[in-house]
Amino acid sequence: QVQLQESGPGLVKASQTLSLTCAVSGGSVNGGDHYWTWIRQPPGKGLEWIGYIYYSGGNIYYNPSLKSRVTISVDASKNQFSLKLTSVTAADTAVYYCARGLWSINTAYFQHWGQGTLVSVSS
Amino acid sequence: SYVMTQPPSVSVAPGQTATITCGGINIGRKSVHWYQQKPGQAPVLVVYDDSDRPSGIPERFSGSNSGNTATLTISRVEAGDEAEYYCQVWDSDSDNVFGPGTRVTVL
Numbered sequence: 583q584v585q586l587q588e589s590g591p592g593l594v595k596a597s598q599t600l601s602l603t604c605a606v607s608g609g610s611v612n613g614g615d616h617y618w619t620w621i622r623q624p625p626g627k628g629l630e631w632i633g634y635i636y637y638s639g640g641n642i643y644y645n646p647s648l649k650s651r652v653t654i655s656v657d658a659s660k661n662q663f664s665l666k667l668t669s670v671t672a673a674d675t676a677v678y679y680c681a682r683g684l685w686s687i688n689t690a691y692f693q694h695w696g697q698g699t700l701v702s703v704s705s
Numbered sequence: 706s707y708v709m710t711q712p713p714s715v716s717v718a719p720g721q722t723a724t725i726t727c728g729g730i731n732i733g734r735k736s737v738h739w740y741q742q743k744p745g746q747a748p749v750l751v752v753y754d755d756s757d758r759p760s761g762i763p764e765r766f767s768g769s770n771s772g773n774t775a776t777l778t779i780s781r782v783e784a785g786d787e788a789e790y791y792c793q794v795w796d797s798d799s800d801n802v803f804g805p806g807t808r809v810t811v812l
Contacts, residue, residue: 628791628803628804628805628806629740629748629791629793629803629806630803631800631801631802631803643800644800645800645801646706646799646800679747679748686736686753686754687736688735688736688795689735689736689738689754689794689795690795690801691736691738691750691753691754691793692738692740692748692750692793693750693753693759695747695748695749696747697746697747698747
């Protein structure tokens with residue numbers, strides 16, 4: 583059973599870069615038809631897909647509303663993937679989840695999730 | 706971008722049936738996935754591809770999708786089903802989109 587664990591600073595200053603890592607165990611980022619995904623949830627609000635990387639195929643997809651500030655990458659040697667979000671503001675304060683997605687016919691869904699990590703942006 | 710609507714809340718007595726809707730233009734042409742999220746926990750996939758259940762999800766959870774409405778049905782509701790439920794679709798313009806969520810309260 584695959585497990586995912588987010589790690590990174592819980593506090594980031596406004597205008598700086600948020601960086602998180604997701605360690606994967608029980609599976610490889612380097613195999614299978616999986617989409618390594620970041621999703622976030624502001625306190626008391628709903629879920630927002632940030633983006634994912636299909637490492638096997640070399641494809642990366644980002645939420646259009648965040649695309650100019652987001653980078654998702656994979657470190658296969660460490661079996662982990664990462665998120666960088668630049669120029670953060672208070673609106674980026676959220677619980678950030680990493681997840682493993684699966685592509686089906688004209689759709690994707692997220693079966694395995696990390697526990698989430700709260701990142702707060704301070705002014 | 707593709708927009709979905711969900712009722713903010715649904716209340717149901719134990720043992721009864723909860724029906725959670727997810728509305729969207731021609732959503733019946735898309736595959737809809739449903740997630741359950743309990744307070745302080747990560748979401749859990751309960752239905753995918755409109756009506757399939759991941760292993761370990763009780764048969765009490767079922768889904769359907771037609772026209773402009775997808776539905777998650779929870780039969781024989783238990784206290785442990787109290788949670789927020791989100792629908793999710795993939796759209797060619799918006800990529801992945803989540804609905805706003807429905808809070809299910811067990812009376």
